[in-house]
Amino acid sequence: MTNLQNDLFLRACKRQPVERTPIWIMRQAGRYLPEYMAVRQKADFLTMCKTPELATEVTLQPIDLIGVDAAIIFSDILVIPEAMGMHLEMHEGKGPVFPHPIRNEADAKKIKKIDPTGELKYVMDAVALTKKELNRRVPLIGFSGSPWTLLAYMVEGQGSKNFSKAKHLIYNNPRLAHSLLDKIADAAAAYLSAKMDAGVNAVQIFDTWGGLLSQDDFEEFSLNYIRKIISLVKREDVPVIVFAKGVHFYLDKLAESGADVLGLDWTMNIGDVREKVGDKVALQGNMDPTILYADHEKIRREARKILKSFGHGSGHIFNLGHGILPDVRPENLKALVDFVKEESVRYHKKV
Amino acid sequence: MTNLQNDLFLRACKRQPVERTPIWIMRQAGRYLPEYMAVRQKADFLTMCKTPELATEVTLQPIDLIGVDAAIIFSDILVIPEAMGMHLEMHEGKGPVFPHPIRNEADAKKIKKIDPTGELKYVMDAVALTKKELNRRVPLIGFSGSPWTLLAYMVEGQGSKNFSKAKHLIYNNPRLAHSLLDKIADAAAAYLSAKMDAGVNAVQIFDTWGGLLSQDDFEEFSLNYIRKIISLVKREDVPVIVFAKGVHFYLDKLAESGADVLGLDWTMNIGDVREKVGDKVALQGNMDPTILYADHEKIRREARKILKSFGHGSGHIFNLGHGILPDVRPENLKALVDFVKEESVRYHKKV
Numbered sequence: 027m028t029n030l031q032n033d034l035f036l037r038a039c040k041r042q043p044v045e046r047t048p049i050w051i052m053r054q055a056g057r058y059l060p061e062y063m064a065v066r067q068k069a070d071f072l073t074m075c076k077t078p079e080l081a082t083e084v085t086l087q088p089i090d091l092i093g094v095d096a097a098i099i100f101s102d103i104l105v106i107p108e109a110m111g112m113h114l115e116m117h118e119g120k121g122p123v124f125p126h127p128i129r130n131e132a133d134a135k136k137i138k139k140i141d142p143t144g145e146l147k148y149v150m151d152a153v154a155l156t157k158k159e160l161n162r163r164v165p166l167i168g169f170s171g172s173p174w175t176l177l178a179y180m181v182e183g184q185g186s187k188n189f190s191k192a193k194h195l196i197y198n199n200p201r202l203a204h205s206l207l208d209k210i211a212d213a214a215a216a217y218l219s220a221k222m223d224a225g226v227n228a229v230q231i232f233d234t235w236g237g238l239l240s241q242d243d244f245e246e247f248s249l250n251y252i253r254k255i256i257s258l259v260k261r262e263d264v265p266v267i268v269f270a271k272g273v274h275f276y277l278d279k280l281a282e283s284g285a286d287v288l289g290l291d292w293t294m295n296i297g298d299v300r301e302k303v304g305d306k307v308a309l310q311g312n313m314d315p316t317i318l319y320a321d322h323e324k325i326r327r328e329a330r331k332i333l334k335s336f337g338h339g340s341g342h343i344f345n346l347g348h349g350i351l352p353d354v355r356p357e358n359l360k361a362l363v364d365f366v367k368e369e370s371v372r373y374h375k376k377v
Numbered sequence: 378m379t380n381l382q383n384d385l386f387l388r389a390c391k392r393q394p395v396e397r398t399p400i401w402i403m404r405q406a407g408r409y410l411p412e413y414m415a416v417r418q419k420a421d422f423l424t425m426c427k428t429p430e431l432a433t434e435v436t437l438q439p440i441d442l443i444g445v446d447a448a449i450i451f452s453d454i455l456v457i458p459e460a461m462g463m464h465l466e467m468h469e470g471k472g473p474v475f476p477h478p479i480r481n482e483a484d485a486k487k488i489k490k491i492d493p494t495g496e497l498k499y500v501m502d503a504v505a506l507t508k509k510e511l512n513r514r515v516p517l518i519g520f521s522g523s524p525w526t527l528l529a530y531m532v533e534g535q536g537s538k539n540f541s542k543a544k545h546l547i548y549n550n551p552r553l554a555h556s557l558l559d560k561i562a563d564a565a566a567a568y569l570s571a572k573m574d575a576g577v578n579a580v581q582i583f584d585t586w587g588g589l590l591s592q593d594d595f596e597e598f599s600l601n602y603i604r605k606i607i608s609l610v611k612r613e614d615v616p617v618i619v620f621a622k623g624v625h626f627y628l629d630k631l632a633e634s635g636a637d638v639l640g641l642d643w644t645m646n647i648g649d650v651r652e653k654v655g656d657k658v659a660l661q662g663n664m665d666p667t668i669l670y671a672d673h674e675k676i677r678r679e680a681r682k683i684l685k686s687f688g689h690g691s692g693h694i695f696n697l698g699h700g701i702l703p704d705v706r707p708e709n710l711k712a713l714v715d716f717v718k719e720e721s722v723r724y725h726k727k728v
Contacts, residue, residue, distance in 0.1 A: 190702060193667035197675055240643045240665045240698075242682070274625040275644060292591045293626060314591045316544035324548055331593070347591075351539060 032164045035096040036227055039265035039287050041308050041341040047333065047370035048095035049363055050167070052269075053349030054088035055100045059356055061087050071116045075101050081152035082159055089164060091356065093363055096165050096228070099153055099221070103171030103232060106213050107180050109140040120184065127183030129191070130199075134206055140213045142220035149217075153224040168226035170218050172233035172270070173210040173255070174248035177203065180210075189238055196247050203247065211251040215258035222264050230267040230289070231255060237272015237291075249279060256284035267310060271348060281306040292347025297335035304341060312347040313362075318354040322361040329365050338373045383515045386447040387578055390616035390638050392659050392692040398684065398721035399446035400714055401518070403620075403640075404700030405439040406451045410707055412438050422467045426452050432503035433510055440515060442707065444714050447516045447579070450504055450572070454522030454583060457564050458531045460491040471535070478534030480542070481550075485557055491564045493571035500568075504575040519577035521569050523584035523621070524561040524606070525599035528554065531561075540589055547598050554598065562602040566609035573615050581618040581640070582606060588623015588642075600630060607635035618661060622699060632657040643698025648686035655692060663698040664713075669705040673712040680716050689724050 030036070034048035056062060062084050065074065074080045081100045088094050104122050108114040115123045128134050143150060156166055171179075179185070181192040196203040218229045236248045248270070256266050268280055269289025280288055281303035288303065290296055290311035300309055317328045329344070336342040344366045350359065381387070385399035407413060413435050416425065425431045432451040439445050455473050459465040466474045479485055494501060507517055522530075529543040530536075537543075547554040569580045587599045599621070607617050619631055620640025631639055632654035639654065641647055641662035651660055668679045680695070687693040695717045701710065 188667060188702060190667060190670065190704065193665075194670045197668060197671035237644065241646055243665070272623070272644070275646065293588065293623070295592055295626065314544075314594070316539060316541060317548060319541065319545045320548035351541060353541065 030162050030165055030227075032095055035343060036165050036265065038340055038343045039228060039267070039308050044340050044374055045371065046367055046374055047336075047342050047344050049344035049366045050094040050096040050098065051088070051092075051346055051350050051359065051363075052098075054092065054094055054098065055084045056350060057352035058350055058354045058359070059087055059091065061091060071102070072114070075105060076148045078148060078152040078155045081148075082156045085152070085156050085166075086159055089160070092360055093367075094164070096167055097156065097160060098167040098169060098230070099149070099156060099226065101149055101152070101169070103169070103176065103234075104179060105146060105149065106140065106170065106210070106217055107176055109142075109145040109217075110210075110213055111136055111138045112180060122179070122184065124180060124183045127191070128180050128206065129195075131202060134202055137206065137209060139209070140216060142217045146217060146220070150220055150224040153221055153226055157225040165227035166225065167228045167230055167267075168218060168221035169230040169232060170214040170255070172231050172236065172248055173207045173214060173251035174239070175233050175235045176210050176214070177206055178235045178238075180206070189235060193238075196243065207247065207251045208254075211254045212258075215255045218255065218259045222259065222261060226264070228265045228267065229259065230269060231285075233268070233270035233273065236270040237274075241275050244273060244276060245279070249276065249283065252280075252285075253283050260284060265308075269310070277303055287343065289345065290347060294347075295335060296332055296342070297337060300336055300341070308341040308343060309336065310343040310345050312345065315346045315348050315351050315354075318346075318350065318358045318362065320358075322358065325358060325362050326365045326369075329362055330369060333366070333370055333373060336373070340374065344370070381513050381516055381578070383446055386694060387516050387616065389691055389694045390579060390618070390659050395691050395725055396722065397718055397725055398693050398695050400695035400717045401445040401447040401449065402439070402443075402697055402701050402710065402714075403449075405443065405445055405449065405710075406435045407701060408703035409701055409705045409710070410438055410442065412442060422453070423465070426456060427499045429499060429503040429506045432499075433506045436503070436507050436517075437510055440511070443711050444718075445515070447518055448507065448511060449518040449520060449581070450500070450507060450577065452500055452503070452520070454520070454527065454585075455530060456497060456500065457491065457521065457561070457568055458527055460493075460496040460568075461561075461564055462487055462489045463531060473530070473535065475531060475534045478542070479531050479557065480546075482553060485553055488557065488560060490560070491567060493568045497568060497571070501571055501575040504572055504577055508576040516578035517576065518579045518581055518618075519569060519572035520581040520583060521565040521606070523582050523587065523599055524558045524565060524602035525590070526584050526586045527561050527565070528557055529586045529589075531557070540586060544589075547594065558598065558602045559605075562605045563609075566606045569606065569610045573610065573612060577615070579616045579618065580610065581620060582636075584619065584621035584624065587621040588625075592626050595624060595627060596630070600627065600634065603631075603636075604634050611635060616659075620661070628654055638694065640696065641698060645698075646686060647683055647693070648688060651687055651692070659692040659694060660687065661694040661696050663696065666697045666699050666702050666705075669697075669701065669709045669713065671709075673709065676709060676713050677716045677720075680713055681720060684717070684721050684724060687724070691725065695721070
């Protein structure tokens with residue numbers, strides 16, 4: 027199927043037979059790694075995103091150091107709004123900030139179509155360089171925020187507990203919200219397609235803030251635009267993963283969105299979800315990221331529980347239920363990865 | 378059943394017939410009310426909690442100004458840990474802080490049993506005074522945090538996105554965590570019982586952070602202690618409401634916890650939940666609090682959807698799916714309350 031030395035991840039995405047369960051970790055190229063922090067000391071976060079050599083360096087770190095089965099290109103979901111014309115700043119301790127958020131029609135008019143090989147060329151260059159450096163060892167994943175999650179930041183201007191201003195917009199000016207979501211969906215699709223052209227083997231759409239919406243609002247303001255992206259980017263050989271955190275209520279609809287894989291947060295029971303939708307999609311997840319604070323024995327016990335809950339057969343990609351936390355010890359992640367590789371073999375033996 | 382002029386709320390808790398759906402609002406005595414802010418300008422938050430006259434004054438405000446069907450005594454869930462010996466500070470903008478959080482056995486040893494009519498006498502005085510001022514108009518609700526939610530604050534020392542330190546504790550020293558949870562459950566039960574003695578007509582247990590736990594962890598570290606509290610405080614004529622935010626996965630177990638009412642956050646479909654557990658418990662909720670940012674027409678449309686979703690018959694207490702936000706306009710809440718009172722009549726007509 028591919029010329030990769032290790033294509034377990036891609037086969038699991040397509041629910042094809044595998045010898046063991048593949049594993050990668052959201053935010054695996056991140057602050058928990060001292061090697062990442064060493065690079066981060068030389069350059070700020072956005073410079074790292076925009077310098078292909080640095081992005082490639084940190085993207086490769088967890089492959090070499092931890093032994094995960096897929097790489098995910100180091101970047102940020104907010105590079106799309108930035109490319110759409112919004113000035114983006116990274117504030118130490120506070121996170122990303124758009125000093126001029128979108129609040130009305132006039133602000134929205136300034137939002138432009140993106141050229142993914144123009145202002146976002148640095149991402150494509152990072153993908154190409156990473157592919158070269160990976161040298162066919164493991165697949166490379168590209169990603170984008172969902173339109174709702176991106177809109178939430180673009181309207182709020184920064185992270186938020188309730189994203190009140192974004193909710194204000196969708197309830198008081200739904201027409202403007204929809205027109206923005208549609209533009210963002212087009213941009214995200216163009217961006218993901220360009221990444222596929224540049225060589226990524228799979229893509230993940232992060233709907234980090236989908237779980238802040240009621241069921242009807244999720245369908246209207248998030249799911250519809252996730253569907254649109256998938257319909258625009260879908261290719262036979264590049265699986266699409268959708269990870270909608272906190273969206274416990276519409277797994278069936280997400281499973282029919284065109285996605286190949288559903289990412290699950292740690293509040294789901296992966297076995298129950300498999301029973302419900304496992305004939306339609308593969309499942310990715312879903313260990314509580316804070317379990318990595320525990321000792322190795324506890325980590326292994328919890329990992330075993332998840333493997334067992336999913337059960338026999340392909341269609342499971344092991345991951346955490348959200349990004350790895352910065353204060354986790356790398357050896358704890360290594361213990362998890364080693365254990366999953368070893369323990370999962372039994373779930374893939376022919377019976 | 379009671380000598381109250383309006384006991385709709387209590388009857389709905391017990392799934393007895395009502396003429397219309399009762400409504401009250403989490404955090405209804407709060408910052409969205411200018412009249413509350415006027416009191417708040419004279420005294421800081423903890424002083425308000427500890428001064429029965431002030432607590433009574435703001436508890437009554439939404440009864441007089443908004444017309445809700447139940448009062449909830451103005452207080453804070455963290456008065457229990459404070460009474461257990463933890464120094465509590467309120468930091469403007471940052472919220473409550475325990476400068477000396479619990480991190481180990483030595484810290485835990487300093488935690489003492491509470492005497493709810495001793496150091497928490499001010500709450501009982503506020504309850505008694507409020508009862509007098511309410512003059513039988515509507516029922517009065519008392520509340521407590523769940524042991525897990527209280528432990529999370531006591532260990533973390535403050536609000537947190539992941540409550541990493543609390544997770545650290547439960548995974549690395551579960552014995553200590555359980556011994557603390559058990560003590561907190563005893564304290565919460567003693568506190569709620571004393572409130573009942575002082576005159577509250579119902580109690581609500583808030584498990585604000587239950588949704589941060591995986592399913593197994595929720596059962597082990599939260600649900601078990603909620604069950605314990607309920608078994609200790611249960612009285613025939615004082616309904617118990619459990620509101621576990623984000624706990625979408627164990628509604629069936631919560632419905633069998635001994636609670637009379639389940640509070641639902643806004644990501645649930647109240648009609649689906651009724652179908653699942655509505656023969657065991659009443660349901661409270663569950664409009665997205667941010668809907669109150671919308672115009673009155675939209676607010677009414679959303680309220681109608683929830684009333685319709687629950688459907689005909691008793692056992693529904695209208696509420697938001699979380700606390701009212703401080704930047705909501707009071708007239709928007711008033712519009713919601715008026716509409717629910719009027720529109721819900723049709724769902725309680727004898728057919």
